[in-house]
Amino acid sequence: MSYQFSKYETHYRNLTYLGVPIIIGQLGNLILNFADTLMIGRHSTNELAAAAFVNNMFTLVIIFAIGFTYAITALVGTLYGQEKTHRIGELMKSAVSANTCMAIFLSVIMIILYLNVHRLGQPEELLSLIRPYFLIQLVSLPFVCWFNTFRQFTDGITDTRVAMWVLIGGNVMNIFGNWVLIYGHFGMTELGLIGAGLSTMISRIIMAAVMVGIFFFGKKYREYKKGWSLGRIKYADFKEIIxxxxxxxxxxxxxxxxFSLSSLMVGWFGTESLAAHQVMLTISQLGYMIYYGLAAAVAVRISNFMGQRDYTAVRRTATAGIHLVFLLATLTCTPVFIFRHVIGGLFTDNATVVSMVSMTIIPFMIYQFGDGMQCNYANAMRGTANVRPLIWIAFIAYFVVSLPLGYLFGVVMGYQLIGVWYGFPFGLTIAGILYYIYYQKGLRKIEASSK
Incomplete structure (x- = not known):
């Protein structure tokens, strides 16, 4: 046992060193959503339901945009392992261009969705709240893309504390802005949901500006800036990022x-079900953000080792990562389960919503280890740049398994919100198993081709 532990001890330590700041930064994102949900829920149940719908639609495109920026981590991490500082700076010019194009593309999609929001079967009384809040979120979308572009750069060079501090500062700003604008303090008009949206938008703009400023004016990034200045946008880099x-x-x-499209189904069950769904999504993000923060460190470390062609270290990093993720899953689930009957009361005084939340925590508990497994091995594949299998695996796990089962349990069988949530454990566990298989398969091919 001591020998087995000694093989992974260095990797446990390094993953923790890199991963804890990413986890704190990820929790910063959760706190931002948590603060919005908590403060909006205290203001109005209808506003909470409207925020649930809009936030879930934007969460989908924001996660898509963040996933696109994760290519930067793999590319920068490999170059960092090879100590090619100027080349990293040059790559960032293409990265910013590619992610700006992605921001434009996603904004166009969301404008089309906005023009058709009345066709999506949501309660009529929520539309007057949904529309203005939607537009405010739309304005902040490009800034989310730019912030994460530079965040993946700092993560790729193992400087994970920078984004952590920027996120903490941005979240403090957002929470204070919520307090002022939602409830109308310091002589401001009480804006409710609109105030929450404005506060989030302002914080996102400032966070993006700070990350850009750090890259161009921070002393420790001088060599990367020089690579940016001397380099140019290369078609090969642009294509590789895509x-x-x-x-x-x-x-x-x-x-x-x-998860986000399940909100459409839940919306069919009424405002209280949608409000409970939003509360559960906020709670579920706690585990996801923690697992993905640690798993992001796995991707960084693996990409560094790939640059050095140290495949033994690659394997041990992925294994150490799953050990730590399962430990975090246990630590995260335990208090949520213990306080399942009261946790919904943090968000709303509505007794029906609180009761729905307590019952939905059971399927949430079931899928935590599958969720942790898919986080770890998807990031291991990212670190090795073996990403193509991710597409069809995700399609099968989430669109062939999870969503149809959610519809079957929730709509056809009549279990409503609880039934929709019982579809998730099946999809997440299947994803985790398949990611593990194809991570192993892809790494064996890489090792064989390097001999």
Whole structure:
């Protein structure tokens, strides 16, 4: 046992060192959503339901955009392992261009969705709240793309603390802005849901500006800036980012779609079901953000080792990662299960919503280990740049398994919200198993081709 532990001890330590700041940063995103949900829910149940619908639609495209930026981590991480500093700076010019194009593409899609929002079967009384909040979220979308472009750069060079501090500062700003604008403090008009949207938008713009400023004016990034200045946008770099980024974006987008599109089904069951669904999504993000933060460190470390062609270290990093993810899953699930009957009361005084939340926590508990497994091995595949299998695996797991089962249990069999959530454990577990198989298969091919 001591020998087995000694093989992974260095990797446990390094993954923790890199992963904890990413986890804190990921939790910063959760706190932002948590604060919005908590403060909006205290203001109005209808506003909470409207926020649930809009946030879930935007979560889908934001996760897709973030997945696209994850190509940067793999490329920068490999170059960092090879100590090619100027080349990283040059690559970033193409990365910013590619992600700006992605921001434009996603904005067009969301404009089309906005023009058809009345056709999506949501309660009529929510539409007057949904529309203005939707437009505010739309304005902030490009800034999310730019922030994450530079965040993946800092993560790729193992400087994961930078984004952590920026996210913490942005979330403090957002929570304070919520308090001022939602409830009308300091002489401001009480804006409710609109105030929450404005506060989030402002914080996202400032966070993106800070990350850009750090890259161009931070002393420790001088050599990367020099590579940016001397380099140019290269078609080969632009293409490689797209080739790696699209599968990652689709994989993360399809996973998120299993949750976000389920909001459409839940909306058919009424406002209280939709409000409970939003509360559960916020709770479920706790585990996901923690697992994905640690798994992102797995991708960084593996990409560094891929640059050095140290495949033994690649394997041990992935194994150490799954050990740590399962430990985090246990630590995360335990208090949620213990306090399942009261946790919904943090968000709303509506007794029906609180009761729905307590029952929905059971399927949430069931899928945690499958979720942790798929996070770890999807990121292991990202680190090795073996990303194409992610697309069809995600499609099968989430669109062939998870969503249809959610419809079967929730709509056809009549279990409503609870039934929709019982579709998730099947899809996430299947995804985790298949990612593991294809990570192993892809790495064996890489090792064989390097001999």
């Amino acid at each position: 080739v790696l980024g699209i599968p990652l974006a689709l994989q993360m987008g399809m996973e998120t779609a299993a």
